[in-house]
Structures are given as structure tokens and as C-alpha cells.
Amino acid sequence: MQPRNMSMSGAVDLSAVKAAAEAKQKAEQARAQRAAQATGGQQPAGGAPAVQLVIDVDEAGFEQEVLQRSAEVPVVVDFWAEWCQPCKQLSPILERLAQEYAGRIVLAKIDIDANPVLPQQFGVQGIPAVFAVIAGQALPLFQGAAPEPQVRQVLDQLIAAAEQRFGITGLQVDPDQAAAAAAGQPGPPAPPENPTLAAAHAALDAGDLGGAVQAYRNVLADEPANEEAKLGLAQAQLLERVQAMDAERVRKDAADRPADVAAQLAVADLDLVGGHVEDAFGRLVATVQRTAGEERDSARLRLLELFEVVGPDDPRVSAARTALARVLF
Incomplete structure (x- = not known):
């Protein structure tokens, strides 16, 4: 094996993989939305899960676990099978290096027997x-x-190419935790949770949206940079706005009065809660584009709030930020 020159000339077209994965992901999202709505529409606003540097990926999870994740970190994909002896030599090396590199790469392992479509799409001719x-x-x-x-x-070449060509520098991972994971040892214990933040999460889970909003604001008053509280506040405020809406009336009002900014904001909220993220973002970007003054500010600020709900690392947020910048500047 010779190290590759990291140009993109040999890039594989993943459009078909992405389309199939998106269809499966949307079906899963729709089921999750229905389940959330059945319990009042709330989703926990707890902290982000611990970073996994080695993950097993199947066809249903490829869009989220590989394609979306690759916007923030190079994803190394290892095609393997249980019967493959060379795979058993290579996989431990890749897993050890993924831990050692401490977030500069993520290793995605794909069993070709369980997921036969992905190796075909990648043009895999032999494994590993x-x-x-x-x-x-x-x-x-x-x-x-x-x-x-x-x-x-x-x-090393891959990491350098990702940073130079795309500005992708990887995930923020505590080196001590990464080293502990590589050694098979538990990482340092997590710090105790802020009791006010815990109370805010409990209120959100219980459907007490007003209480959750106030509790998250209390956290942010003491810790303005607390990302978990920002996310929880954005979620609680969104759910509070839509809980009493008549969806049919709101959509009719927006269609009848396209210049009514408040009507467009309401529909964007409904779209986001219903999982139509691109529709919500596109509506608000268009509203910002055709308004001025306070109306433009209200649309822009609502769009920023919805960015918080979806999360800054989501590629749909990145695309919408670019679109917003174009209409603003």
C-alpha cells in the first residue's frame, strides 16, 4: 500500500447512497415525530452524548453517522466482514489510531454482509x-x-487535506478521555449537573413549558455561554409558541397574507416541529430578503432561534446561514 495524494480526483459519487439513506432517515424521523407529538411534542434537552470515535454504521444510519458527520470531521470508512482474516489484522490498527487521534478522525465500520448496498455504491472490489x-x-x-x-x-495526509481544502479540523475531544478509551479505561467522571439546569430539563420533560423557559433563562443569567441551556431554551420557546396553534388556520393565514411577517414566522415554527427543516429555513430566509427594519430583524432573529433548536453542526443550518448571509449582505 502506498499513501495516496489527497486530491479529490478519485472521489466517489455518493448521491445514490445519500438519497437512499435520506429516505430511510426521513421515515425514522417521521416515526420519532409522531411519538414525540403523542407525548406532548417534547424532546429532552439533555447534554450531547459522549463523542464516539469508533462507530458501527448500517445503511439506515449512513446519512447521519457518515455524511452529516463528515462536515465537521474526516470519517474513515472501514469495509470489513467477520470471515475476512486481513480485516482482523487491519481493524485493530484503525481503531487504535482513531482513539489516539482524539477527534481528528472518526472511524466508521461497515460489515459488508449485513449492509450489501453500501460497498456496491462505493465500488468496493475486495476487503478490507x-x-x-x-x-x-x-x-x-x-x-x-x-x-x-x-x-x-x-x-496524517487525510487530516491535512481536510483542513487545507475544507477547513475541517475535527471534533473537540478531551485528550485524557481519548487516551483512557484507547487503553480501555473509563474516562474522568463528568462534573455534577447544574441543579437549575436539571430542573429546567425536568420541567421540559413534564410539559411545563413556561417553567422550563424561566429555568433555562435563570441558568443563562449566571452562565451566558451555557450551550445546553441555550438549546433547551430554544426548544421550550418553540414548543410554547406552537402548542396552542390551529395548524390549518395558521397555514391559511400565511398563504392569504404573504407579506404578514408574523404569519410567516408561525408557519416556520410549525414546519420545524413537523420535521420540515429546510422549508422552515427557506421561508424565513425569503422573509428576511423581502422585508426591512424591525420586520427584517424579527424574521432574522427567529431564524437564529431555530438554528439553535436544530443545532449548529447540522449541514442544513450551515446551508441556511450561507443563504441568510447572501440576502443580508
């Missing part, structure tokens, strides 16, 4: 086969087992 996905684009790295120094050299 290792690819990288950066910013939604895939390129082959190498095929077959290889010694650790050569694997390390390829990964």
Missing part, C-alpha cells in the same frame, strides 16, 4: 477496503491490510 468521507465527498484510501506506520501516514 478503506475510504474517507470529507464534507460529503468520498475518496478511496487503500485496500488490503497494511502496517501501522503506513496507515498512520495516510491518516
Whole structure:
């Protein structure tokens, strides 16, 4: 195996993979939305799960676990099978290096027997086969087992290319936790949860939206940079706004009065709660574009609030931020 020159000339077209994965993901999202609505529409606003540097990926999760994640970190994809002896030589090397690199890459392991469509889409001709996905684009790295120094050299090139070409620098991972994970040891204990934040989460889970809003504001009064509280506040405020809406009336009002900014904001809220994220963002960007003064500010601020609900790392947020910048400047 020779280390590759990290150009994008050998990139693999993932459009078909992405389309199939998106369809499966949307079906899962729709089921989750229905379940959330059946319990009042609330979703917990707890902290983000611990960063996983080695993940098992199937076809249903490929869109979220690989394509979306590749917008913030290079994803190394390892195609393997239980019967493949060279795979058993290479996989431990990749897993160890993923931990050692402490968030500069994520390793996605795909069992070709359980997921036969993905290797076909990537053009895998033999295993082990290792690819990288950066910013939604895939390129082959190498095929077959290889010694650790050569694997390390390829990964170093990949990390450099991701930063230079796309500005992707990886995930923020505590080096001590990464080292502990690599050694099979538990990481340092998490700090105790802020009791006011815990109370805010409990209020949100219980459907006490007014109480949750106030509790999150109390947290932010003491900790203005608390991202967990910002997310929880945005979720609680959104749910509070839509809980008493007559969806049919709101949509009719927006259609009848396209210049009514308040009507457009209400529909955007409904769209987001219903899982139509791009529709919500597109409506608000268009509203910002055709308004001025206080009306423009209200649409812009609502869009920023919805960004908080979806999360800054979601590629749909990145796309909408770009669109907003175009209409503002």
C-alpha cells in the first residue's frame, strides 16, 4: 500500500447512497415525530452524548453517522466482514489510531454482509477496503491490510487535506478521555449537573413549558455561554409558541397574507416541529430578503432561534446561514 495524494480526483459519487439513506432517515424521523407529538411534542434537552470515535454504521444510519458527520470531521470508512482474516489484522490498527487521534478522525465500520448496498455504491472490489468521507465527498484510501506506520501516514495526509481544502479540523475531544478509551479505561467522571439546569430539563420533560423557559433563562443569567441551556431554551420557546396553534388556520393565514411577517414566522415554527427543516429555513430566509427594519430583524432573529433548536453542526443550518448571509449582505 502506498499513501495516496489527497486530491479529490478519485472521489466517489455518493448521491445514490445519500438519497437512499435520506429516505430511510426521513421515515425514522417521521416515526420519532409522531411519538414525540403523542407525548406532548417534547424532546429532552439533555447534554450531547459522549463523542464516539469508533462507530458501527448500517445503511439506515449512513446519512447521519457518515455524511452529516463528515462536515465537521474526516470519517474513515472501514469495509470489513467477520470471515475476512486481513480485516482482523487491519481493524485493530484503525481503531487504535482513531482513539489516539482524539477527534481528528472518526472511524466508521461497515460489515459488508449485513449492509450489501453500501460497498456496491462505493465500488468496493475486495476487503478490507478503506475510504474517507470529507464534507460529503468520498475518496478511496487503500485496500488490503497494511502496517501501522503506513496507515498512520495516510491518516496524517487525510487530516491535512481536510483542513487545507475544507477547513475541517475535527471534533473537540478531551485528550485524557481519548487516551483512557484507547487503553480501555473509563474516562474522568463528568462534573455534577447544574441543579437549575436539571430542573429546567425536568420541567421540559413534564410539559411545563413556561417553567422550563424561566429555568433555562435563570441558568443563562449566571452562565451566558451555557450551550445546553441555550438549546433547551430554544426548544421550550418553540414548543410554547406552537402548542396552542390551529395548524390549518395558521397555514391559511400565511398563504392569504404573504407579506404578514408574523404569519410567516408561525408557519416556520410549525414546519420545524413537523420535521420540515429546510422549508422552515427557506421561508424565513425569503422573509428576511423581502422585508426591512424591525420586520427584517424579527424574521432574522427567529431564524437564529431555530438554528439553535436544530443545532449548529447540522449541514442544513450551515446551508441556511450561507443563504441568510447572501440576502443580508
